[in-house]
Amino acid sequence: MTVHPGIFKSYDIRGVYGKEIFDETGVAVGKAFAKVLQPKTVIVGRDARISSPALHDALIQGLTSVGVNIIDVGMVSTDMYYFACATKKLPGIMITASHNPKEYNGFKMVRQIPYLLSGDEGIQDIKKLIEDDTFPPIAKTPGKVETWQVMPEFIQKMLSLVDTAKLKPMKILCDTANGMVGPTLTELLKHIPQIKMVPMYFDPDGTFPNHAGDPLMAENRKELQERVPKEHADLGFAFDPDGDRFFCIDKTGRFVSGDFMTALLAQYFLKKSPGSAIIYDIRSSHAVPDLIKKAGGKALYERVGHAYIKKRMKNENAIFGGEVTGHYYFADFFYCDSGVAPMLFLMDLLSGSTQTLDQMLDELEKTYFISGEINTKGVDAKAVFEQIEKIYAPQAKEIIRIDGITMKMGDWHFNVRASNTEPLVRLNVEATSAKLMEQKRDEVLAVIRKQ
Structure with a gap:
């Protein structure tokens, strides 16, 4: 079957629904997943995106057609899906595109918790099977589908992590970006009455009507940062739409890196x-x-x-x-x-x-001055790395090459790497003063953007 090659990423299968990913992609992913892992039963979950129900049905069709049984956990957060896979000791597929824009969707696949299928461990195998139409034979008896309302057990697991009776009273604004965490927090905080939660955008809505999903982007947390000090809250919490990341705002409205x-x-x-x-x-x-x-x-x-x-x-x-x-x-x-x-x-x-x-x-900000991650599009990563080596290697006290290039100069250091998920070169700089950090940030960025 012809399939868009760009959907096979480092950590998942993901693309624009209706242009790169289609319902038949879901059927094919289900069949190929069955061939690669040969499971008897698979956990299936989905997020709140508009295209998720159709992809969910297509995926289940593909899996059951080759005899795989399904435990359908329905609309869940990614961590709830991980919990389901771990509890049942089963592989799984979650239909989600995490914090990507609303037109995207995809498949996040668990081999065995905590390990997911990745580019070099399973995803390329699935790609080849789909391209070659090499699927398991259609089963005489299709797989069965059972449903599991996993939230109550997930809530109990979360409550077991800390002694909730010892938590101090706090007022917290929580922005869940119309993703999957809102319903979870509503249930969870019924068990922690001393926490006064002010909900922001708790209703799952795959159109993301209030703001885009990635809280790392300053514009997506602007309202939360303004409201926390204005409403005299102790903290603000932000979550991405699929609920596998956590972000915090202090009482002054400052973002915590x-x-x-x-x-x-x-x-x-x-x-x-x-x-x-x-x-x-x-x-x-x-x-x-x-x-x-x-x-x-x-x-x-x-x-x-x-x-x-x-x-x-x-x-x-x-x-x-x-x-x-x-x-x-x-x-x-x-x-x-x-x-x-x-x-x-x-x-x-x-x-x-x-x-x-x-x-x-x-206290931390008196000692550590960090740039945050700065992205550059449209540059040749290989040329960037060569130029960085040429300019900075002679003065570096330590060079680490496990993920791009990290160079330590004594009173400042930086990491330059190619993104695993997008066509970007990413830069992080830190120094012992704000002035030095800004100077070196701009200096290295100029080298990157000349390439």
Whole structure:
């Protein structure tokens, strides 16, 4: 079958519905998944996108036609889907395009929790099977479909992560971007009455009528950042539409970077489990390894991407892992990422501290000056790396090449890498002063954008 080659990504299958992904793609993905994994039963879930019901039905048609049984968990968040796969010890397929614009959709495939199919481990196999029309034979008896309302069990799992009775009263604005987390928070917080939640855009709506889904984009969290101080809230929480990432605003309206959140949560976990390993991504601020080491932990960097972080966590028996993009991974949650779990852990951290979050951030921002991730489109990544090496390698004190290029110069450092998911070159810079960071950020960016 002819299929758009660009839909096969590093971590999922994803594209524009009606242009790159069609209902017949769903049928084919189901059949090919059955051939690659040869499962007896598969968990199937979907997000709230307009095209998700049609792709859901097509996927189930493909799977059942070759004899695979289905446990259909319906409309769920990605972390709820991971929970279902982990609980049943089954592979699964989630129909979602995460935080992509509304016209996109796709398939996120679990081999065995915590491992997903990725570009070099399963997705290319599925691509070849679809292109060659090499599917399992049609079964004499189609697979059966049963449904499972997984939310009550997921809520109990989340409530087991912290002692909710010890959480301090807080007023929190929560923006779920008309994605999948709103219904979960509504149910979860019935069990934590001392938390006053102010809901923003809790109704799942695949047209995303209020703002686009990615909270890393400043315009998508602007309203939350304005409302938190105006409404005298303690915190603001933002989630992406499929619910596998978590973002936080302090009471002043300041956005908490993923680096600093990783550093703070790492200290929290090391109090619970002294000496443990923590995995962080190569782009991270030095705040992350510094605070891990200060708390007596083992700080281990890894290349960007959930496949690498999860594998390293399991290999090192790490208790926690974090990425600057708001993905947080927990040994207590099957080494998977979740949006709801870090929310609970952060509330627990703050409930046990004499400091507020803004005070913690004030301390970090006196020492660590970070650029945040800056993207550049339309440049040749290979040419960028060659030029970066030529200019900066002679003065670098340390060079790390596990994910693009990381160069450490003493009082500043940077990482330049090609995106795994988009045609972009990404830059992160950190320095010991705001002035130096801005100077070096602009300098390296000029090199990148000349290519």
